Amino acid sequence: MIAVAWKMLVWFGVGVALALGVLIVPLHVAAERKKLDATTTQVAQAERDIRALETEFETRANIAQLEKWNGDTLRLAAPVAGQYLRDEAALASLDFNAPLNGGGDVRMASAIVPSQAFSPTGPVGEPAAPVAASVAAPTANAPTAPVAMAAITAPRRAAPLPSPAIVRTASIVKTAPTARPRVQAVAMLDRKLLSDSMLGDLTSGASAEARRLR
Amino acid sequence: MSIVVARPMPGRRPAGQRHALIQTAHMRLMILLLLFAAAIIVVLIRLAALAFASDAGSTRTAMIGENWSRADIVDRNGEPLARTIEAWGIGVHPGKILGDKREIANRLAVLMPAHDAAYFYQRLTMDVNFTYLEHHASPSLVTQVHAIGEPALTFEKEAERLYPQSTMAAHVLGFLGHNKNDARIIEGQGGIERAFEDRLTNPAERGTPLALSLDYRVQAAMESELGAAMTAFQAKGATGVVLDVATGEVIAMASLPVFNPNKVAGANRESLRNNVTQSVYELGSTFKPITMAAAMESGTVTSMARRFDATKPMKVGRFTIHDDRGDEQNRWLNIPETLIYSSNIATARIADEIGAAKMQAMFKRLGFDTKPDIELREKGRPIWPTFWARTTVMTTAYGHGIAITPLHLANAYATLVNGGIWRPTTLLRLAPGKAPAGRRVLSEATSARMRQLLRLIVLRGTGRKGEAPGYRVGGKTGTAEVPGAGGYSKTANVSTFAAAFPMDNPRYVVLTMMDSPKRVKENQFQTTAAYTAAPVVSRVVMRVGSMLGVMPDNGKDVDESDILPLLWQPPGETRANAE
Numbered sequence: 001m002i003a004v005a006w007k008m009l010v011w012f013g014v015g016v017a018l019a020l021g022v023l024i025v026p027l028h029v030a031a032e033r034k035k036l037d038a039t040t041t042q043v044a045q046a047e048r049d050i051r052a053l054e055t056e057f058e059t060r061a062n063i064a065q066l067e068k069w070n071g072d073t074l075r076l077a078a079p080v081a082g083q084y085l086r087d088e089a090a091l092a093s094l095d096f097n098a099p100l101n102g103g104g105d106v107r108m109a110s111a112i113v114p115s116q117a118f119s120p121t122g123p124v125g126e127p128a129a130p131v132a133a134s135v136a137a138p139t140a141n142a143p144t145a146p147v148a149m150a151a152i153t154a155p156r157r158a159a160p161l162p163s164p165a166i167v168r169t170a171s172i173v174k175t176a177p178t179a180r181p182r183v184q185a186v187a188m189l190d191r192k193l194l195s196d197s198m199l200g201d202l203t204s205g206a207s208a209e210a211r212r213l214r
Numbered sequence: 215m216s217i218v219v220a221r222p223m224p225g226r227r228p229a230g231q232r233h234a235l236i237q238t239a240h241m242r243l244m245i246l247l248l249l250f251a252a253a254i255i256v257v258l259i260r261l262a263a264l265a266f267a268s269d270a271g272s273t274r275t276a277m278i279g280e281n282w283s284r285a286d287i288v289d290r291n292g293e294p295l296a297r298t299i300e301a302w303g304i305g306v307h308p309g310k311i312l313g314d315k316r317e318i319a320n321r322l323a324v325l326m327p328a329h330d331a332a333y334f335y336q337r338l339t340m341d342v343n344f345t346y347l348e349h350h351a352s353p354s355l356v357t358q359v360h361a362i363g364e365p366a367l368t369f370e371k372e373a374e375r376l377y378p379q380s381t382m383a384a385h386v387l388g389f390l391g392h393n394k395n396d397a398r399i400i401e402g403q404g405g406i407e408r409a410f411e412d413r414l415t416n417p418a419e420r421g422t423p424l425a426l427s428l429d430y431r432v433q434a435a436m437e438s439e440l441g442a443a444m445t446a447f448q449a450k451g452a453t454g455v456v457l458d459v460a461t462g463e464v465i466a467m468a469s470l471p472v473f474n475p476n477k478v479a480g481a482n483r484e485s486l487r488n489n490v491t492q493s494v495y496e497l498g499s500t501f502k503p504i505t506m507a508a509a510m511e512s513g514t515v516t517s518m519a520r521r522f523d524a525t526k527p528m529k530v531g532r533f534t535i536h537d538d539r540g541d542e543q544n545r546w547l548n549i550p551e552t553l554i555y556s557s558n559i560a561t562a563r564i565a566d567e568i569g570a571a572k573m574q575a576m577f578k579r580l581g582f583d584t585k586p587d588i589e590l591r592e593k594g595r596p597i598w599p600t601f602w603a604r605t606t607v608m609t610t611a612y613g614h615g616i617a618i619t620p621l622h623l624a625n626a627y628a629t630l631v632n633g634g635i636w637r638p639t640t641l642l643r644l645a646p647g648k649a650p651a652g653r654r655v656l657s658e659a660t661s662a663r664m665r666q667l668l669r670l671i672v673l674r675g676t677g678r679k680g681e682a683p684g685y686r687v688g689g690k691t692g693t694a695e696v697p698g699a700g701g702y703s704k705t706a707n708v709s710t711f712a713a714a715f716p717m718d719n720p721r722y723v724v725l726t727m728m729d730s731p732k733r734v735k736e737n738q739f740q741t742t743a744a745y746t747a748a749p750v751v752s753r754v755v756m757r758v759g760s761m762l763g764v765m766p767d768n769g770k771d772v773d774e775s776d777i778l779p780l781l782w783q784p785p786g787e788t789r790a791n792a793e
Binding site: 002005008012016019030052059080082086111 | 294
């Protein structure tokens, strides 16, 4: 009788062990899934944090605030027409010692002229030629501060820029990646802008970086 | 006698009885075992159920909440103009307060100076289970309130709509508010927030930001220049629009005075009004180019050299049409001269020849008889003359007797210069090449002529102060008297300058309007558009022109060679010194 009872107990134990063994698999799966969910939640939380920080940054540096700072301290003014040069010839003929009939610090920047999205009279304006320079010009709004120069880089021979004018406006004050050779050409015109030693440093730095990447 | 007590010897049970007892004991043990096993299985099943039942979605939605999501609104470059963020609500369970209520109230008043201690004490002693002390609290405030250490103070996350650029483009964006019938529902109550309520809250679309056609840099420049001019000229209001002539996209739309959509409660009715789309004005001489276009289009005027009598004020019935003081020429004027000197008399004569039907047809094709075509719901209906008498035709030709919104006018100017195609205006960014086809109102030739004439007005006429060197601005000034009780005011003007640039290949229309500017030193004691509205356009174009991809170039301009010889020079004055 006792033997029968023990036998039952053993069978029961085996059954429980099997059941547990079978249960472990889905439990493991469930645990993994929960971990994944936790990661997803973390990602979502991180995204929300990024968004919150971005929003805070944008709110603190909103355009009204920037304009106030500009008015109070930087006193930068929009570049005037004379600060945009149409082509290499205009750049070559620019008097760097007395630009815009006034003295001052000469700095250069390149700007993309977005392709003309629309022309009611057909292709009126040939794309503005590449290159340019402009000048620190004391203006009414900026009596002291030098105005950075905007160099014009047109998509004439560079890679075509199919996007319309508006879309590319953000890049106006940035150096166009397609315009690298020309930027160099501009720099070469004015030795004072970048000294030979600095160009050498830049080149060696760039090659060192390239080596590291390899 | 002694009594001996002895334990009775248990009688030995028979073997069968003993066996039965053992069996019973085993059976009981087995039942107990099974009970334990069942309990373990129940626990295991419960564990498994818990493991399977939980899903990630529920935790996330619990954190974000169902009514939390509303799509962002961004400008055409992706800069956020409206966002929903997590803010904190601070509440209290008055019944569960452990500390001294008076002291807590004092400390809360220090942290939240918007209310005094008495207010907080009243809240803390309310006979309710829960009440809010503050909505939209900043995280730092929450930390400080938490430091008070009162367990009855609770904090919960709540959604807040934030407009990071504060008042910028407030009229376009609108604001959120409580539904009139059900205060629990928060909905858009103006601008894009109202017009696109479904799009912004639709679960399928709210993950993607709504991209507007506005460029926030242009909008900011327009608002800043308008604001400065409005303050300097002590004007009642000011509006400005920048429109893409090729697509009808609104690049900037500003209406001053402005409100802060983050704090609508303090805004007055006047500042909530979007004067660009809601208010209608008689826009004065800015209508003259439209009349000229109608004259050319209808064949009334075939030569720019044709002259009209402006020698003396013109009597029509009991009315007299005269030219504005200072602009009188008292001679016969051809078409360019009529515009340059903004002659009401010559324009009225031209309109008289065009006739009521053709003038009406032109105005209707430009949409002047209907509300402006724009997504906003805050739109004003133009005042369209009920009866078109001969005088009505004449006065509408120079912008009196008909009232439209500034947006109508901006769109009409876009049509004048873009080759003659009218398109509905839109506040949504259009994909490249997706501009609506529109309808042809003017021929290419008329449009080309209008570009020449508008540029000439800035070079030689009343629009000189609207010039932005290098940007080839063309436009027309318009100064109208403000109508009020008992006729037109002699002192208050609505001064408008409607312009486009660059005129050799127009890309943008820029329109500014000053409502009732005062005579001050800054405008040389003049309230006309030339001294108030035009300089604003000039400054805005100088600031935003290159951002919009128009490179200033002093070497380019509209070819005016066939028109310039038509301008009469006083004897002894050469063209060179006239310039």
